[in-house]
Amino acid sequence: xxxxxxxxxxxxxxxxAFAQSDTLPDILTVIHSRKSVRNYTEELVSRxxxxxxxxxGMAAPTAMNKQPWFFVVIDDxxxxxxxxxxxxxxxxxxxxxxxxxxxGDMRNVTDALPKFWVQDCSAATQxxxxxxxxxxxxxxxxxxxxxxxxxxxxxxxxNLPKYIVPLNIISxxxxxxxxxxxxxxxxxxxxxxxxx
Amino acid sequence: xxxxxxxxxxxxxxxxAFAQSDTLPDILTVIHSRKSVRNYTEELVSRxxxxxxxxxGMAAPTAMNKQPWFFVVIDDxxxxxxxxxxxxxxxxxxxxxxxxxxxGDMRNVTDALPKFWVQDCSAATQxxxxxxxxxxxxxxxxxxxxxxxxxxxxxxxxNLPKYIVPLNIISxxxxxxxxxxxxxxxxxxxxxxxxx
Numbered sequence: 174x175x176x177x178x179x180x181x182x183x184x185x186x187x188x189x190a191f192a193q194s195d196t197l198p199d200i201l202t203v204i205h206s207r208k209s210v211r212n213y214t215e216e217l218v219s220r221x222x223x224x225x226x227x228x229x230g231m232a233a234p235t236a237m238n239k240q241p242w243f244f245v246v247i248d249d250x251x252x253x254x255x256x257x258x259x260x261x262x263x264x265x266x267x268x269x270x271x272x273x274x275x276x277g278d279m280r281n282v283t284d285a286l287p288k289f290w291v292q293d294c295s296a297a298t299q300x301x302x303x304x305x306x307x308x309x310x311x312x313x314x315x316x317x318x319x320x321x322x323x324x325x326x327x328x329x330x331x332n333l334p335k336y337i338v339p340l341n342i343i344s345x346x347x348x349x350x351x352x353x354x355x356x357x358x359x360x361x362x363x364x365x366x367x368x369x
Numbered sequence: 370x371x372x373x374x375x376x377x378x379x380x381x382x383x384x385x386a387f388a389q390s391d392t393l394p395d396i397l398t399v400i401h402s403r404k405s406v407r408n409y410t411e412e413l414v415s416r417x418x419x420x421x422x423x424x425x426g427m428a429a430p431t432a433m434n435k436q437p438w439f440f441v442v443i444d445d446x447x448x449x450x451x452x453x454x455x456x457x458x459x460x461x462x463x464x465x466x467x468x469x470x471x472x473g474d475m476r477n478v479t480d481a482l483p484k485f486w487v488q489d490c491s492a493a494t495q496x497x498x499x500x501x502x503x504x505x506x507x508x509x510x511x512x513x514x515x516x517x518x519x520x521x522x523x524x525x526x527x528n529l530p531k532y533i534v535p536l537n538i539i540s541x542x543x544x545x546x547x548x549x550x551x552x553x554x555x556x557x558x559x560x561x562x563x564x565x
Binding site for chain 2: 196197198199200201202203204205207209224225227228229231232233234236238240242243244245246247248249252278288289291292295296298299300302303304306307308313314316319331332333334337340341354355357358359362363364365366367368369
């Protein structure tokens with residue numbers, strides 16, 4: 174009977190470990206463990222991994238389902254370094270394995286509709302950041318638009334056509350463990366029903 | 370020996386089921402199953418559940434860590450109906466159990482910095498939508514800003530001070546199963562390294 178107990182315990186633990194390792198971390202864990210990762214190891218991120226991130230980006234909602242976006246995925250080290258040197262807050266791109274530039278496509282933005290493209294592309298960006306965290310990568314959002322100088326620099330470097338506006342650069346790599354999430358919960362920023 | 374096998378199988382299955390039910394859905398599953406949910410059952414969403422969503426919102430990144438946001442959480446049916454009647458695309462609010470109005474706090478927006486608050490609040494909104502999907506709720510993003518008429522209406526209804534700008538209304542309830550996610554993946558919207 175003792176032997177039986179040990180076998181059951183052993184098999185159960187194995188199955189439990191398998192069930193856990195089988196799944197990616199859950200949504201709330203990822204939302205709260207996501208952090209701005211600016212420090213990376215030298216390990217490279219593959220194109221397959223980057224595609225998982227872009228696919229997550231394109232799953233974001235967009236106003237009137239316009240999907241007014243383009244994603245420039247950079248894994249050329251030379252381009253990453255040039256971006257790092259030209260951007261004011263882009264130093265981490267020197268050490269990043271890759272970057273995704275989330276862009277708005279002005280051909281999908283009509284004057285009839287309020288300009289929701291910034292919101293659409295920001296939602297896509299947040300999806301990418303969460304997908305990175307959830308798949309063991311680290312990422313940080315580097316703001317570009319509406320800083321006109323920054324927009325011009327990125328557009329020139331990446332040879333973007335006039336109708337493509339870079340909203341941000343997401344720097345991506347394997348986290349070296351330095352960066353930690355912030356607890357930003359603040360009950361005073363919640364109002365119930367109506368402002369008094 | 371046969372008996373031993375049955376016991377091991379039985380216990381293992383129990384442990385496996387426990388390990389699975391113990392966790393919320395994983396991050397990529399939630400990102401891809403999230404949809405705009407406009408059709409709800411009559412089941413009510415509790416304040417505890419709504420707080421989980423707002424906490425997820427406040428975990429989003431913000432430019433220079435300004436956290437320029439406020440969250441008005443509405444579970445008063447009368448206010449929801451008034452919003453539904455006043456907003457052009459707000460009909461679902463008549464049937465929603467609750468709503469979260471994600472707002473920018475202009476006191477945290479300085480002229481020295483480009484206006485990143487729309488992006489910050491959009492990232493927070495996406496976190497809320499994903500947290501809703503992940504915890505079994507359904508939600509939809511109703512755009513307000515930069516539609517001036519809509520901003521004015523929401524501000525008046527919720528008695529918002531001048532420095533608070535409503536970016537959107539997130540309508541929330543238990544999904545009745547009607548709404549399905551869209552597959553928006555489009556390889557033509559991905560550029561590798563540089564525009565040719």
